[in-house]
Amino acid sequence: MFPLDTLPAALRHGQPLLWHNPGLRPAAAALTASGHGRAEIEAAIARWQRFAPLLARLFPGSVAADGRIDSPLLSQSDEHGKPLWVKADHALPITACIKARGGVYEVLCHAEELAQAAGLLHAGDNYALLADAPAHALFAQHRILVGSTGNLGYSVGVMARALGLGVEVHMSHDAKEWKKQRLRALGATVVEHAGDYALAVAAARNNAAADARAYFIDDESSLLLFFGYAAAAWDLAPQLAAAGLRPTPEQPLRVYLPCGVGGAPGGVAFGLKCLFGDAVQCVLVEPVASPCFLLRLATGDDALSVYDIGLDNRTVADGLAVPRASATVAGIVGPLIDAVITVSDASLLATVRQQWQQHGLRLEPSAAAGFVAHQLASEQWPGDIIPVVWTTGGNGLPDEVFLPLLAE
Numbered sequence: 001m002f003p004l005d006t007l008p009a010a011l012r013h014g015q016p017l018l019w020h021n022p023g024l025r026p027a028a029a030a031l032t033a034s035g036h037g038r039a040e041i042e043a044a045i046a047r048w049q050r051f052a053p054l055l056a057r058l059f060p061g062s063v064a065a066d067g068r069i070d071s072p073l074l075s076q077s078d079e080h081g082k083p084l085w086v087k088a089d090h091a092l093p094i095t096a097c098i099k100a101r102g103g104v105y106e107v108l109c110h111a112e113e114l115a116q117a118a119g120l121l122h123a124g125d126n127y128a129l130l131a132d133a134p135a136h137a138l139f140a141q142h143r144i145l146v147g148s149t150g151n152l153g154y155s156v157g158v159m160a161r162a163l164g165l166g167v168e169v170h171m172s173h174d175a176k177e178w179k180k181q182r183l184r185a186l187g188a189t190v191v192e193h194a195g196d197y198a199l200a201v202a203a204a205r206n207n208a209a210a211d212a213r214a215y216f217i218d219d220e221s222s223l224l225l226f227f228g229y230a231a232a233a234w235d236l237a238p239q240l241a242a243a244g245l246r247p248t249p250e251q252p253l254r255v256y257l258p259c260g261v262g263g264a265p266g267g268v269a270f271g272l273k274c275l276f277g278d279a280v281q282c283v284l285v286e287p288v289a290s291p292c293f294l295l296r297l298a299t300g301d302d303a304l305s306v307y308d309i310g311l312d313n314r315t316v317a318d319g320l321a322v323p324r325a326s327a328t329v330a331g332i333v334g335p336l337i338d339a340v341i342t343v344s345d346a347s348l349l350a351t352v353r354q355q356w357q358q359h360g361l362r363l364e365p366s367a368a369a370g371f372v373a374h375q376l377a378s379e380q381w382p383g384d385i386i387p388v389v390w391t392t393g394g395n396g397l398p399d400e401v402f403l404p405l406l407a408e
């Protein structure tokens with residue numbers, strides 16, 4: 001058992017902290033040792049491309065005619081007047097959150113498999129046919145289960161319902177009411193749990209096991225989710241080039257990624273290290289009450305939760321309220337994570353307000369984490385870097401949810 005009293009005091013006391021990962025390894029060695037690589041990401045990109053005509057057909061108001069699910073790279077200045085880049089996944093088409101990159105993607109993987117097995121889809125077909133009546137009738141016989149703090153369930157639910165698949169979303173107590181209502185309005189079954197994220201995922205897993213026509217999307221260990229997220233690095237690279245940014249080990253990209261169970265930030269980090277090697281620093285950002293990935297990296301213990309070090313996992317950043325990190329993701333990306341930063345709820349809310357007032361960005365608290373982390377790192381870990389803050393959700397927040405956040 002890891003001696004927990006040797007963990008940084010700030011971590012145990014729920015105070016903001018910059019933690020450098022002593023397990024960081026050179027990217028090339030860590031990627032080779034991971035047993036995974038570019039081929040899996042390129043397969044995900046190819047699948048996204050096959051599905052582009054279908055996405056454009058199903059979501060004409062949200063997805064551009066080319067069917068791509070991507071967000072802009074915005075430019076800002078930080079509080080020292082230095083350039084700061086924002087990868088704006090809070091404005092991602094379809095669900096306005098990063099979890100769409102994984103959640104929508106895994107629904108598409110499952111739909112492709114079902115349609116091929118039923119003889120409805122063949123190599124070279126235009127995937128837009130999956131919105132036709134025969135495919136819809138096939139999908140209606142199947143259902144997808146998922147456990148979530150909100151955004152994964154929403155992403156899975158929207159995509160699955162658009163195809164005609166049944167959906168059962170198990171929500172933790174953190175999940176926001178408006179996300180549940182939106183899912184119900186789409187025809188999804190929402191099961192509310194009084195417990196946390198880990199309990200909601202376990203309940204979805206159990207229910208799916210009892211139903212031969214059910215498919216479980218496992219936020220804690222799905223590699224399909226992981227490589228769906230990883231493909232985002234291929235979206236960012238040309239945007240950086242277009243902005244004239246060429247990261248090098250001497251002037252690296254530093255990417256701040258809000259982290260819950262670790263799938264989305266871990267996947268993106270993996271993709272970025274594949275593309276940029278040691279010319280990118282990947283920094284995960286967690287709430288002070290839910291630093292599960294930091295805890296996993298610091299101790300190497302998959303079983304530990306933030307409750308074990310006296311934290312309560314209660315945070316305004318509902319998407320990041322996860323007590324135990326994904327063992328699968330930590331096993332793959334542990335040596336690729338440069339640092340973890342923890343941030344307070346008050347700083348998240350202040351940043352939500354500031355980003356709205358100064359830049360018109362509609363962020364949920366989880367999505368503001370990267371800005372807070374960059375502020376802390378500017379003081380404690382300065383350097384010649386190209387900072388990129390990944391804003392992971394928020395554009396879909398209705399006024400009645402967003403405006404009260406500004407007053408908090």
Ligand SMILES: Cc1ncc(COP(=O)(O)O)c(C=O)c1O
Nearest residue numbers: 151260261262263264319392393
């Ligand atoms: C807005 C937002 N940002 C970041 C994350 C973190 O993703 P993950 O839980 O895969 O680490 C989530 C997760 O739901 C989220 O909703």
